[in-house]
Amino acid sequence: MSQVSVKTKNRLSSRIQDIKPSGIRRFFDLASSMDNIISLGVGEPDFTTPWNIREASISSMERGFTAYSANAGVLELRQEITKYMDQRFEVDYDPETEVLVTVGASEAIDIGCRAILDPGDEVIIVEPGFVSYAPLVSMAGGVPVSVGTKIEDDFKVSAEQIRAVLTEKTKALMISFPNNPTGAVMLKEDLQEIATLAEEHDLIVFSDEIYAELSYDHKHVSFAALDGMKERTILISGFSKAFAMTGWRLGFVMAPSDLLAAMLKLHQYSLMCAPTMAQYGALEALKSGMDDVERMTQSYKQRRGFFVESFAEMGLACHMPGGAFYAFPSIKATGLSSEEFAEKLLYEEHVAVVPGDIFGAGGEGHIRCSYATSMENLQEATKRMNRFVSKYL
Helix, strand or coil, rough: CCCCCCCCCCCCHHHHHHCCHHHHHHHHHHHHHHCCCCEEECCCCCCCCCCHHHHHHHHEEEEEECCCCCCCCCHHHHHHHHHHHHHHCCCCCCCCCCCECCHHHHHHHHHHHHHHHCCCCCEEECCCCCCCCCHHHHCCCCEEEEECCCHHHCCCCCCHHHCCCCCCCCCEEEEEECCCCCCCCCCHHHHHHHHHHHHHHCCCCEEEEECCCCCCCCCCCCHHHCCCCCHEEEEEEECCCCCCCCCHEEEEECCHHHHHHHHHHHHHHCCCCCCHHHHHHHHHHHCCHHHHHHHHHHHHHHHHHHHHHHHHCCCCCCCCCCCCCCCEEHHHHCCCCHHHHHHHHHHHHHCEEHHHHHHHHCCCCCCEEECCCCCHHHHHHHHHHHHHHCCCC
């Protein structure tokens, strides 16, 4: 049988070709091929989803709740989400017209970008930040514009920094606090300055608040709770981090009804609805899971203190994370780049971390280390890291 020549020119979208694969995955793949690895790279809780949540999902299947839900999600769940967000973070949304249950918070970001962006629209992204933000903006036809934060500012962003990159094409701003990868938080007065700027320049604000429950020293302030900000905020959250439900792939987005309706159209045509059984698990999480959230949060807080102190003892400067479950120490004193440090540490000491430059502007010279692992693992990992760092300091 003769082979048929296949022309490859223009088979792929130029937009997709310009997007690099996730740098995090490369280190995970390397680590998975090695023995005796301690991974500080995974951005997920080390806890198993609490049993009552799992049981509720199993029960929903046993009762035959296996069909599609409403496109926007099970109404009872949306009602419970609005009650939870009002009680915890003082934001008030209509469960029927302003809430959409998504397949993870990542889908919410994706459809939010596609709902509001026309080709060439600019989105300001605060970095270091979640690796998906800029690619999702690009895939929606937008132009990501980064604003870098620094360790000496506790990785906070100021309104003046944002103002400096505003143009006539700026359509939106992307923020996430508590932050992945830095663990930075923003207080109400910090956010208020940005809110004033958003109103002055008619910006839509994506506020990714997936780590809201994991705020250790201050009560989380939702951007949408600030005066006048609900009408210009796309509030993104979910169940992955606080409730240890990463594999369930369940998030939600809250937004003014016109924006929500546009996102719902995209959701209808691409995914139909979030998995029904997962939604019933999430419903149970909101009804009875807060004690588990508190227990897990206190455990992370204990590990945070140990971790940051360990970096100080190594001679590495490390900002005290106010939320999430990551430390973002500076490794500039070693003379190594972020990627060099991560690769050498992996091969020489079998500890997996994530190079900071993967997370954008300001990330070079840092590494992301997750403390969502056992204290035993953290103790052994910091012992190995101290041995490694001592070669360079």
